[in-house]
Amino acid sequence: MFATVLLLLAVASFIVAALSYFKAGRLTAQGRDKVHSRPVYHALNAAIWTGIPAFMFLLVWGLVSGSIVDTVVMSQVPGIEALSDAQRNLLMSEISQTAEGRTFTAPRPGVIAAAERLKELQYISQAAMVVVAASIAVFGAFFGFRVVASRFRARHSVERSVTWFMLLASTIAVMTTVGIVVSLVYEAAAFFALVPFWEFFFGLRWEPQIAIRADQVAGQGAFGVIPVLFGTVVIATLAMAVAVPIGVLSAIYLTEYATPRFRSFAKPLLEILAGIPTVVYGFFAVLTVAPLVRDLGVSLGIGASPNSALAAGAVMGIMIIPFVSSISDDALAAVPRSMREGSYALGATRGETITKVLLTAALPGIVGGVLLAFSKAIGETMIVVMAAGLIAKMTLNPFDAVTTVTVQIVALLTGDTEFDNPKTLAAFALGLMLFLITLGLNLIALHTVRKYRERY
């Protein structure tokens, strides 16, 4: 339905554009007055007038009409005030399933009535949408076609619209950030209304179960974020322990020792590691690395969990190698030639030049890159979701299973998602924390790079 309306709108805009094009062309051909804009601009202007306002209306209508109709239907169900949010959602999905005819058992009479009402309202809503959109388009077309005249500055009008579009596009980035912050803060605030602030930030137990019955023993759940954060840092540190030495060393080899031919062949191969989707790494961690780590743990006599922190951390580290490597590469390449040559002139070997001069000079860049990589490791999701544990444990043993912030977010939000219990809302509190931590790390990293690079 929606797609058909959009298609019709596009066709209408095209027709109006074509008419305006010919009208403007005729004006030019008559040559009575000098026509300000070329016919194509008149056509574009008419198309914009026909299509854009109606399109914007359709967009807004499409986004909000569904929830408005649902609200109206629900408000007319008798006894709705007594129901909780979850029950309302359940009822609503029952009603809409009935309306679509997907029923397995005979629906209750009240539901049938509501479903009839829903269908009726949806029909009205769609009819209203078509009528309003059509009248907006007709009005726009009429106006757009009428203004075609030799003195009308169609080009200016089109360019103004394009500028507005571009301005709008560039604010979307800001709106995304605002959307992230507002939605996370809004849901997290609902969470902190249920779970006290200090319990979340200083609690040492993370057991996000929800009581099925109110009187259940140990059904309260505990929402202390410390063990989750601890596990995140353990895994991210393991990842960095793999990624930093290997990344920096391979960057050193590629920039300083390797022949151009080897470099041009090895660097793209290394970059492939960054292009592999993380879900694939996750599968590899589970399939191959985790059993290896378990065997290693057993042979060391420690014993290892099947989803050890080491397996997830090591695979994540490998994923981050190209990132560290390319940043170190840039940092090393940015060191002025004179410093390198000065070092050689004093008789330093290549190795001494690298470790004592180049690395020292490039250190701010590398440290900034490592911080960015750390923030990437903290925010990485699929590898840990598949290979790390679910139970929050405070342990430094890399053969044990720990959990991370991202694992918990995914675990809390897959399955049922009603936004009314601390379990799902906790995911948003975790998300807010993750957002702030990564934002902080990124800002510090950028600051480090900018502040210390100025010296050369």
Add this chain to the structure above:
Amino acid sequence: MTDISLHQGAGAAPGDRVDWKSGTMAARRKRRYGADSRLRLFGMGAIAFALGFLAIFLATIVHTASSALTQTMIRVEIDLKEANLDPNNLMEADWRAISRDAYRKLLPGVGRSEEKDYFSLFTNNGQFLIRDAVIRNPAMIGQTVTVVIPMSDPLDQLAKGLFDRALPEDQRRVNDIQIDLYDQLVAKGVVSHPFNWGLLFNNDSRFPELAGLAGGLVGTFYVVFVCFILSFPLGIGAAIYLEEFAPKNRWTDLIEININNLAAVPSVVFGLLGLAVFIGWFGLPRSVPLVGGMVIALINLPTIIIVTRAALKQVPSSIREAALGVGASKHEAIFHHMLPLAMPTILTGTIISLAQAIGETAPLLLIGMNAFITSAPGGMLDAATTLPTQIYIWADSPERGFVARTSAAIMVLLVCLMLMNAIAIFLRQRFERRW
């Protein structure tokens, strides 16, 4: 100045000439060069480790996937003459009995006590496969037709030699009776191992032998389509505005900082945004490609903006100035001259960013695109999975047969990524201009 005082040069008091040929200095030189070659060795080791991992990784995936490339199938003759089918009500016919009759005819010697084991050699959904074949082609009614259906997963594993027949019976998923029956079927020549087209053309299923990627492929296509439709025009618009039109003020600085920061926000946070805003507030349905595409578009947008700005910067300003000089407006100079010249670079960057977007999984999990769906989505608003979420679902499934299927799905995903990158490289080499 030839006098060099060295801190470590033993025997070289300040003011003395250093005897470079002395044993201590030779040892010192050796040590220094040793350190140099050690560093070089470490560097080589690091690269060898990374590339070795890549090789092992690809080899493991290809090796594991290889067993999913074929599927053990069995040819069954079905007598539809006796079945007494009502052409108007094919769905309701007793397909279970029809299929079991056909199985019995295939190997007449199977005793009553062995029947349960025997029927489990065939895929659990065999009756429905037969039903669908007849519904697709009603001309079959009243004839004896041949249908090829998959064998069940444990038998598929047996046929591919993935476990040892010599194992004790309680340690394998196929018992002795089943192995014996299977061997009899092989001897009759009804078992075949064709290429596993079902992997690409079937939808998801609980049974590994029937599970395929069709739904995931279609879902991925829709998601990437929505992502492209949204992020490409918006990204180019934003980039042109910021690069060419924006006044230098606090507001545009804010936008720039924002874009750089957004590029580093973990993708799972975008998933939370999609869940809270698109699904929670706007009331869009869960698990649908439209929402998935919108979320991925937001993740993709900063990349496209950054790529487009870099591409516009590369176009020499003489192009713009020449256009302005002959009377073009600023918009005309950009849209008629600079943008077309920058387009190959922009497209290359966009395709590479879309290849990244295809692999995006975590935000799609949060908006519910990991649901179990047994039909390909018919549109943007049908519940769907994508390739990476399908990989995630299969990787989580306990059945042995899904391990190979997951690897095969990964290979399909990697082939998609390789194709996209190849297109990008082709575009770059064919059309990109060096100024």
